Amino acid sequence: MLTRSLAVAFLAAAAPVVARPDISFWKRAMSPTNDTRSCGVYDSAPTVKAPKVNPWAQISPADVTAVWDLVHAPESGLNLTHPDKATLTDNYVYFIDTLHTNKSAVLPYIDGDGPQPAKYARVVIFEGGKEEPVSQEYMVGPLPVTPETSIQKLDYIFNGGKGGAVPFNARYFDGKRSQATDALLTSVMAEINDITIALFGGAYYGSGDKRTNMTAASPTPVSYDGTQAFRTIMFRYPGLSSYLTPIDFYVILDIPGTDPSKYTLRGIVTNERFFATVAEFRAAYDAGEIKNEFPQTRDQTWGLLDLKEDMGVRDLDDRLAPQSIEIGGKRYKVDVEQQYVEFMGWSFYLSFTRTLGLMMFDIKFKGERVMYELSLQEAAAQYAGFQPKAANTVYHDTYYSIGTYSSTLVEGYDCPFGATMLNISFPEGNGTQVHPQALCLYEADSGFPVSRHRTGSGNDYGFSRIGSVKGSALHLRHIATIGNYDYMFNYAFHVDASIEVEVRASGYLQSSPYYKNQSNFGPRIYEGTQGSFHDHILTFKADFDILDTKNSLQVTELKVVNQSQPWFPELGVFEQMELETSVMAEEQQFNWAPNNQKMYCVVSDKTNIWGEKRGYRMVPGKSNVHLSIMNSPFTRDQSTLLKTNLAVTKVHDSEPYANSWQNINLPWAPQQDFGKFFDGESVDGEDLAVWFNLGMHHFTRAEDIPVTLYSEAVSSIVFAPQNFFDRAQDGDLRNRRWVVAEAGEPLAYEDYGVPLADCNVKLEEPVTKILPWDTVY
Incomplete structure (x- = not known):
């Protein structure tokens, strides 16, 4: 889909469809084709040069092909069959992906004069031809492929006891x-x-x-510990909205x-x-x-997201709804080749994998690091009901390679008109698949000033002063449509130095047949359809590096105490509030405090000018929940990461992920056991990561038809500076108004050199070109 906005090959090249072409991975897909511009709305983002080559970037299409050829070479000893010709008892490649780069190798490079870390591919091979058939992960590198490149088992990032191997019965149900x-x-x-x-x-x-x-x-899981396998088959009427029938x-x-x-x-x-x-x-x-x-009805038109004319007409709805546009032009800069972004003091690198999707690294504000990594780790759902589908359905969406389902965004609706629309790519077979315009980058009005106050009163002093500072944020957004649900992931970098992570869920319910005596599992939502109650839990990783890697998790508790004051003797003893500050000593999982009476803050030993430890606090936003069921046989040990709001661990190269993408079929014997992360290690003055859960208890309703609404199916968190600075980060923003009102004098104001825009913005429908999803370049 190519539009008037900047469609660039940020994560891959949108090249013509040819067989294994020699293309530049970062080639620009197009330039805007319409030169009629107003106020810079459709201008390209200014360019910037990243300070270093992106060490977290994806492996190139050439590397994907070379790795494919290497593992299929007879001398590799893997005895592989092409997937198109393979059967259950053959060995074949399931996927190739980018292997994360170890933090211990990155920091000397990104922060100093250390060598650029080597790149490795992650290769999953289904080894059905072995005496004991398994799914085995391998690491292939260093890349590009040379005589020094080796193929080794990828075992060190898994703690379940079998390394990168998963028993056949529990392997992905392809x-x-x-x-x-x-x-x-x-x-x-x-x-x-x-x-x-x-x-x-x-x-x-x-x-x-x-x-x-x-x-x-069929839902998951299909096994408990890999010693058995079963398939629960549900039936639906086929069609575009079959999830509802x-x-x-x-x-x-x-x-x-x-x-x-x-x-x-x-x-x-x-x-x-x-x-x-x-x-x-x-x-x-x-x-x-x-x-x-x-x-059940076979008519599925009621489940389509088109105009329902039988619902009537809303007055004036034929007019275009309000739009958020970058009317002053783009204020962020992009290095397309290095996947690097700068905005109003912020800077960060991007990366992308098929299993986790979008990831951010080296997040800094005004040159000082706040986070090393911010990334999704899992998107899970667990259902409830008294029938086989709902009773035992648990989804881990990394199992389905969540990154491969990032879909084209609709300009003006999914993202504002004029947003920078970016492609994403991932390895597929022996090539690279491109999803066009699946990521957007834009600045938007916050909907409220970042700060505002009126000083003085005309009645008391004969004058007043009003200060109001414009609030805005840079948004990074993509939507992954995984089967029935469209998860919208939004990362907002605010001008006040705070970061907001938000996820919304829309799409079809995985509904159940209606049972009149099972209203305790959800309401009736159509003639023969019941909305199945379920939990959505999404786990994220925030690897904080507040200035450096020596951080602590400070807990400030608001406590109610009894107090007496000698200047009010008549009150005797009464309740008062005070703060009690401590530091978490060991790795642990924990929840938000009742009434939010604890503040959790990652701090450095370094202090601001006032002697306070510099840090960032975690502020719960909308619907911060965790998994409801603690002892289900279907989420016993492989879903430990979903069972609390928060967790803190010491960072290790061997613990890059909270979950294994194949864990869903191993609830009793997980390949990656998050619970084993908590082994008594200190997190006081250490390199630490915070794992946090967003999500929602989906109390289904008739208004989930045809699809769940983004407006209330939302969860968020904010990371805000806590004494990280000496003062609020709004004093240097020129987008403000200082209004002076003197008695008997005309109203006056200072615009600090940022006048209001004087232009006529013309928006047009985008020119669309949908590329086939199964195209491999």
Whole structure:
């Protein structure tokens, strides 16, 4: 999608579709094509040169291809089959990604004269051809590929006891595993298609059979510890909004190992009953015990996000809604090649991986580091209900490679008109896939002044002074559509030196068939559809480096104490507030205090001019929740990171991620056990990371139809300076007004050389060009 805004190849090149081209990874995709401009709204962002080459940048398309060729070479000894020809009992590459660069290698380079760290690729290989089939991760590097490049097992970042290996039963449930189970599912359904047609007007003859008119889908997890495997299959009516048309019919299969001939039926569930065999199910049907009490509709137009004219017309709604535009021109600078941004004192680098999506590094304000890393670690959801789909459904969206689902943004709606629209890319097979305009960068009005006060009163002094300072922030935004949900991730860098992280959820509910006696799991939202209650929990990592790597987590508690004051003897003893300050000694998980009566602040030993330790505090925003269920068998140990609001750990190269992307199928024996991070290490005066959760308890409602609304499905947090400076960071902002009102004199004001804009802004529909999502460059 190419628009009048600056569409640049920030994270990849939007080149013509050719086979494995020799392209520049940072090639500019286009220049704005319409020279009719007003007020700089559509001007390109000014350029800046990054101080260093980005050490966190993705591996290049050339590196992806070279790594692919290297691991497939016979001398590698990996005995790989091309994924297009592979079966369950073959070894084949599942994906290639960028391996994180160790912090210990980056700091000497980014802060001094150390060498630029070497780049490595992360390669996941499904090794079904081994005697004990596993999924194994490898690290390949240094890059670019030379005779010195090696292939080593990537074990050191996992603490579950098996390194980068995951048992076959718990490995990602890809298309090959799905196909292997389809024969059993088809045979089961063949015996009862007459019943499903009578009950639901649908039948399943196999995934590739044109007669099939029910969609089969499976949730996670599919194993507990890798020693077993099962597939819970839900059925829906196919269509654009099939998530909203579930059918009260489930088939559960036991599917351990690589031999499909050993797969068996565990049972069938419908009408809130379990049938262990097809014969039991047919007998109940023949006896008239099975009914479709609330038939599901096949009409899915009510679930589409188009104009619903039957709802009436709102007066004046034919006019364009208010827009946020950069009317004075862009005030941020970009180094496209190094993925580096500067704005009003802020500076930071960007990176991107297929498993985690967007990441930010070396975040500084006025040249002083605040954070080393800010990144998403997991986006999870756990459902509730009394049927197989909802009862045992838990999603970890890194499992589906959340970064690969960042979709094209609609200019003027997802992002303001004139925003800098950027492409993203990630390795796919032996090439690089590009998603155009999947990231936007823009400055926006905060909707309130950053500071404001009126001094004096005309009645008392005959004059008054009003000071008001313009509030704005630079926003970095992308939306990942993972199946049914569109997660909007927004990172705002405010001019007052605070950082706000916000996530919103829209999209289709993964709904359930309506059961009139199960209102405790959610309300009825359509004829045969119930909104399934669930939790959304999203874990982020904030690796604070307040000035350096020697930081502490300071806790300031507001306590209520009894106090007496000699100048008010008549009051006796009364309640008063006071502050009690301490420092967390060891790594731990913890929650926000009731009534927010504790302030958590990452501080340095260095002080400001007043002798106070310089730091940044964490301010809870909207809906700071954690997982509701603490002891579910489906989230027992692999979801420890989701069970508290906050956690603090000492930073280690061996603990870069809170979770493993394949952890979802190992709730009893996780590949990466976040709970093992907390082993008594000190976090006082150490290099520490804070892990925080955003999310929402999704109390489903009729207003989730057709999709959940961003307006209230939102969670946020703010990181604000706490004695980091000597005074508020607004005194040097020229975008302000100082109004002088003298008795009997005309009103006067000072604009500090920033006059109001005098222009006529013309907005036009963007020119669109959608590139195919499966295109590999």
